[in-house]
Amino acid sequence: MKKIISVILTLLPVLCWSQFVDYETNKLSSEKQFKPVLKSLSALQNKFDQKFIHIALAVNDTNTYVSGSVKYKLLAKSNLDTVYFEFTTNVTIDSTQINEQNSVYYYSSDSLLVFPNVTIEQGNEFWIQIWYHGNPNPTGFMRGINNTTNTVYNQIVTWTLSESFHLKDWLPCKQDLTDRLDSAWLFITVDSSLKVGSNGMLSQITQLGNGKVRYEWKEHHPIVYYLLSFAASKYVEHNVYAHPSNYSDSILIQNYLFNNPQFLIDNTWNISQMAPIFELYCAQFGLYPWADEKFGHALCPVGGGMEHQTMTSLGYLDTWLVAHELTHQWYGDHITCASWQDIWINEGFASYGEYLYAQELVSQASADVNMANCHKRAKLEPNKSVYVPFADSWDENRIFSSNLSYKKGSAVIHMLRYLSNSDSLFFVALKQMQTQYADSVITGEDVKHIFENVNGKSFEDFFNQYYYGEGFPFYILIWQQDSTITGLDNLKLQLVQWGSSSNNQLFTTPLQIKVSFTENPDSVIVIQPSQSVQIFQIDVNNNKVSGLTFDPQNWVLDSLLYIYHISQDVEQIELDDFFITLGPNPASDNLNFKYSGPDNFKGIIKLYDLSGREMLSYNIMSNNEVIPLIKLKAGMYIAEINGNHLQLSRKLIIIK
Numbered sequence: 327m328k329k330i331i332s333v334i335l336t337l338l339p340v341l342c343w344s345q346f347v348d349y350e351t352n353k354l355s356s357e358k359q360f361k362p363v364l365k366s367l368s369a370l371q372n373k374f375d376q377k378f379i380h381i382a383l384a385v386n387d388t389n390t391y392v393s394g395s396v397k398y399k400l401l402a403k404s405n406l407d408t409v410y411f412e413f414t415t416n417v418t419i420d421s422t423q424i425n426e427q428n429s430v431y432y433y434s435s436d437s438l439l440v441f442p443n444v445t446i447e448q449g450n451e452f453w454i455q456i457w458y459h460g461n462p463n464p465t466g467f468m469r470g471i472n473n474t475t476n477t478v479y480n481q482i483v484t485w486t487l488s489e490s491f492h493l494k495d496w497l498p499c500k501q502d503l504t505d506r507l508d509s510a511w512l513f514i515t516v517d518s519s520l521k522v523g524s525n526g527m528l529s530q531i532t533q534l535g536n537g538k539v540r541y542e543w544k545e546h547h548p549i550v551y552y553l554l555s556f557a558a559s560k561y562v563e564h565n566v567y568a569h570p571s572n573y574s575d576s577i578l579i580q581n582y583l584f585n586n587p588q589f590l591i592d593n594t595w596n597i598s599q600m601a602p603i604f605e606l607y608c609a610q611f612g613l614y615p616w617a618d619e620k621f622g623h624a625l626c627p628v629g630g631g632m633e634h635q636t637m638t639s640l641g642y643l644d645t646w647l648v649a650h651e652l653t654h655q656w657y658g659d660h661i662t663c664a665s666w667q668d669i670w671i672n673e674g675f676a677s678y679g680e681y682l683y684a685q686e687l688v689s690q691a692s693a694d695v696n697m698a699n700c701h702k703r704a705k706l707e708p709n710k711s712v713y714v715p716f717a718d719s720w721d722e723n724r725i726f727s728s729n730l731s732y733k734k735g736s737a738v739i740h741m742l743r744y745l746s747n748s749d750s751l752f753f754v755a756l757k758q759m760q761t762q763y764a765d766s767v768i769t770g771e772d773v774k775h776i777f778e779n780v781n782g783k784s785f786e787d788f789f790n791q792y793y794y795g796e797g798f799p800f801y802i803l804i805w806q807q808d809s810t811i812t813g814l815d816n817l818k819l820q821l822v823q824w825g826s827s828s829n830n831q832l833f834t835t836p837l838q839i840k841v842s843f844t845e846n847p848d849s850v851i852v853i854q855p856s857q858s859v860q861i862f863q864i865d866v867n868n869n870k871v872s873g874l875t876f877d878p879q880n881w882v883l884d885s886l887l888y889i890y891h892i893s894q895d896v897e898q899i900e901l902d903d904f905f906i907t908l909g910p911n912p913a914s915d916n917l918n919f920k921y922s923g924p925d926n927f928k929g930i931i932k933l934y935d936l937s938g939r940e941m942l943s944y945n946i947m948s949n950n951e952v953i954p955l956i957k958l959k960a961g962m963y964i965a966e967i968n969g970n971h972l973q974l975s976r977k978l979i980i981i982k
């Protein structure tokens with residue numbers, strides 16, 4: 327899924343991001359209230375497995391009114407006397423049946439409980455059908471089912487978007503990532519002036535008379551609940567075909583577009599790029615998982631897109647958005663995060679799909695800009711991890727954090743590529759994720775094991791520092807090559823590092839450094855940090871070094887603060903030498919404190935006399951402070967500063 331604040335969005339005030347966030351905030355507070363209830367009810371849902379769903383609904387393109395039924399084939403995992411679904415309370419239940427026998431139900435507080443006439447015994451498959459009608463979304467806020475207008479091309483669409491907990495907004499359901507449906511039919515009845523896009527293959531369009539038609543879509547492959555979707559509007563169909571090199575046939579890309587001639591004119595180039603992007607991913611990730619069905623796009627007035635299985639919903643046809651959502655067909659749909667804590671599986675990889683698209687089909691320069699932007703956005707979250715903490719796993723704003731799950735997630739995958747023994751092994755690992763976890767769920771831990779097996783080395787530290795760990799490292803690189811002290815044959819490097827989060831202070835990812843020489847070609851060396859302050863001696867074979875470039879290809883998510891060239895011999899450089907100035911010395915009435923590090927300074931300065939008695943304590947709340955010394959007598963003192971990972975101790979003379 328991708329929600330974008332874009333120029334198009336500003337033209338659609340109904341769907342602005344802030345309203346979406348407000349809506350989510352309200353929803354979350356009500357969900358927290360019901361969480362204990364939902365927990366006990368979800369135990370009820372664990373008593374059955376979902377096998378098949380047949381959705382048969384009549385809809386229109388002027389509001390979100392629905393009527394019809396949903397029918398499930400379920401397998402009882404234990405003896406069942408209650409079947410529990412989540413379902414909005416905004417509609418009317420007409421009747422329920424289990425195995426074609428009318429049954430009693432209870433419907434309240436987003437819960438629908440259906441009671442079989444006789445207990446369904448463990449191991450038995452059974453059918454359950456629910457008839458209902460009503461307007462599940464009378465408020466019009468963005469939720470499971472929507473009816474909105476694209477004002478640029480003047481087209482109204484009824485469409486669904488059910489990630490992450492919103493299938494229940496329009497369908498009685500079990501919202502469990504681990505219980506994939508084996509197959510699904512979506513039969514949607516509309517006026518004959520409308521077309522309906524959905525999952526799987528369009529098996530038939532049945533003429534019903536009275537100006538009504540039924541679009542009969544059949545998804546033969548397993549599908550996760552939140553990827554069930556339809557979009558209904560006065561679409562125009564415009565199809566293209568992809569020809570992946572690893573497939574003998576062509577694959578249909580079926581597009582349901584806004585029915586406005588200007589739309590085709592505006593998007594000619596975007597449409598021409600669909601097949602090349604599709605063919606690129608078939609080569610990089612393995613054959614498209616639903617090559618025997620189709621891929622497609624249905625245009626919906628949404629600010630971004632949603633990766634509905636075999637038919638993406640798109641707000642517009644931008645190639646970067648097409649690339650992101652298409653990558654999801656492999657990462658998100660074919661293999662799915664095992665819990666929302668591992669949303670990186672979906673959004674990190676889809677975001678990295680954008681980088682791969684740029685690298686192969688635009689230019690390396692545009693891919694570099696994409697990754698630099700990922701780093702920039704990741705660094706806006708110095709105290710958070712890609713992995714979603716359990717406490718936040720219901721919070722959709724945290725799950726779909728653009729800075730963390732998307733941008734930092736993409737940067738983490740780029741580093742996995744860097745740490746792989748070769749580029750080809752990186753793509754072997756990506757393909758292995760697809761084959762090993764096909765039609766199933768996968769965790770970040772599973773991805774770690776795949777990279778370890780493919781490369782024959784540990785990725786434990788990397789995942790602990792960059793996936794589970796918070797923030798990113800700050801680095802200072804100091805170098806020295808002085809013939810009078812070290813001799814020209816050695817380059818002495820000192821790397822100083824600390825983490826942006828106090829919970830994650832040491833990063834051990836190997837770092838590339840390009841060494842430039844006055845008379846010889848550049849050379850790239852690799853250093854492997856293992857402690858906060860570390861000295862590396864590099865043999866440069868008597869060549870004079872003219873300068874260093876840190877991480878020249880920008881592989882690593884970090885923040886390099888300084889490269890420092892010094893001529894005197896240094897064993898250990900203290901950070902405060904770079905960041906803190908304290909003076910004048912001697913001082914009389916005032917002492918000036920100045921901090922120039924990467925963050926805002928908060929700490930304390932204390933002055934002790936020579937017998938160790940504390941004579942002054944002063945809280946420092948900003949990067950520039952003037953500390954009054956009026957009350958102190960002339961003499962020698964020790965000044966100690968603590969704050970921002972720094973500890974400084976210095977002799978100070980006060981004169982009066």
Ligand SMILES: [Zn+2]
Pocket residue numbers: 327328650651654672673676
């Ligand atoms: Zn996405």
